[in-house]
Amino acid sequence: MTITDGKDELEAQFTLWREHVRRRPELVESDTDELEDHLRDSVDGLISKGLAADEAFLIAVKRMGGLDELSREFAREHSERLWKQLMFTGEAGDPVRRGRSRRDVIVMLVCAFGAAVSVKIPELFGRGFNEDSLFYSVNLALFALPWLAGFLVWRRRPGAGPGGALAALFGLGAVVANAYPLDADSQSARLMATHLPIALWLVVGLAYVSDDLRSARRRMDFIRFTGEWFVYLVLMALGGGVLIAFLYGIFDAIGVDSDSVIGTWVVPCGFVAATVVAGWLVEVKQGVIENIAPVLTRIFTPLFTVALLAFLITIGWNGRGIEIDRQTLVMFDLLLAVVLGLLLYSLSARDPQAPRGPFDVLQLALVVSALMIDALVLYTMAGRIAEYGTTPNNVAALGENIVLLVNLAWSVWLLLRFVRRRGTFPAIERWQTAYLPVYALWFWTVVLLLPPLFSFR
Structure with a gap:
């Protein structure tokens, strides 16, 4: 050379x-x-x-x-920059960034307004927000997430191909949510209401990575985006709750009943608009709030590890198995989802070049505990299905636990290699990001195939 x-x-x-x-x-x-x-x-x-x-x-x-x-x-x-970042989205000395920031605000406001308007359109056709709970339970995500995806696509500028795929997937979700003959009390309706939003959120992930579909780092960025988006949404929900309480109070003080206005306008419009605003906040204020989630991860990882280990020790001590019913299944699925969330977000917030430390060992203990509990739940579920037969709920839960079991099992192996200095941190990161399409495939399977397979019962 x-x-x-x-x-x-x-x-x-x-x-x-x-x-x-x-x-x-x-x-x-x-x-x-x-x-x-x-x-x-x-x-x-x-x-x-x-x-x-x-x-x-x-x-x-x-x-x-x-x-x-x-x-x-x-x-x-x-330190004064933190307050400037909290209050302003553009760089005062950078006209290019300032111009982009203003366009971001305009597009965000258009998308948030579009979401708020779209959630009210069904009322023109006789579907009231408080009267038609089934319709809004299965469609609420469709009023919010396409607008958030649209905002992300505008920022990424990926081209016609990804944009068409996103439109097709959101259209597919709208078709199955409204064309399937769902009964309000059916298991299929509950599965649609709980699984379709997650399936659509992973479509938002496709919009997020649309500028570089093959990048593992971009998929990890989406995991980080998800955690920060959730933090912002919760903060806005808390603030919105305070606002609603004040609205009730001040209108009640003058003898005006504000229940209908708040229940049919403020709550639904505010929620769907907040999903877009939260995404915008994550995009333009990265580095301001993103330190909260890693702190929460550091706090709750040891707490969940102790709790799961105590649960396993108790099972071994008294010899009793897990009693599986619908509420228990939901609880264990949420528990495993939280454990996976702690693992994913700690990975996304970790410096890849940082040396191995005690927290990595703690994470390994957490994932091993979750894996053992998942295996016990699967064993009990398989026995009940063999005894009582299949239903939409237990098939969906069985599939989700199998998907989680595979992820957790290989995560344990990779974490063990990393802790023993025989593997690398990027291998763990690549596995988690490569597994995201598996989640998407399963949730879309539940939404598209399980209701008709079980005759929508």
Whole structure:
């Protein structure tokens, strides 16, 4: 390789590194320039000592430390930026970013307004929000999530192919939700109401990664997006609850009954619009709230680990099996979902270059405990199905537990290899992101196939 080729390759590495640093919202352009100057000085010094350009670059980057640590240092030095990020979405000194931020706000408001309008349109055809609970229970996600996906597609600009696929999937969800002859008291209706929103959320994930469909990192970003979106949505729901309480109080003080207005306008319109606003907040304020979820993960991982281990010890001590009924199935499914969420979000928030530590061992114990409980639940479920036959509920629950069992089993193996220093962290990350389509396939299977297979009972 010639000297010119070496310089070109080094500059290409600097370019990639700079693009990576620019994704950190805590760091402004001047911070990136300062870091790059420091990095270039370090690389030049190492090259002058006889190292090859690529070796010098790798060593210099490693010496600088992780971006998380650098971001924290800059945040401590410029703490006033946090409040600016909380209040404003654009960079005051960057007209390009400021212009993009204003367009984001406009598009977000259009999508949020569209969601609020769409949830009221059925009333024109005699479907009241408080009168037709079945219709809104199976369709509520269809009034909100397509608008959130539309906002994400506008930001990603993926092209016609992914956009057409998204429209087809949302259209398919609308067809099965409204064409299937569902009875309000049927198991099929409950499955549609609980599984269709998750299936559609994974379609939102397709919109999120539509600019780079094959990237494992983009899928991990979607996992992070999901956690942060949920945090924002809960915060807005709490604030909305306070607002509704005040509305009741102040209108009641003047003798005006506001129940119908709040119940049929404020609640449904506010909820579907909030799903879009929460997505916008995650997109434009990354780095402001994203530190909350990792903290919660650190708190609840040991608590859930102790709880699951205590449960397993109790089963072994008294020898009693798990009594499976519908409520118990829902509880265990939620428990396993929470464990998986703790694992996924801790992975998405973890620095891939960080050394193995006690928290990784704790996560391994948590996943092993969840795997053992899942196996016990599956064993009990299989016995009940053999004795009493199949229903839509137990088939859906059985499939979900099998899907989780496969994920947890391989996660245990990868975590064990990582803790024993025989595997790498990216292998765990790749497995979790590659498994997302399996969840999507199963939830769409439940929505599309189980109701007709069981004659919609």
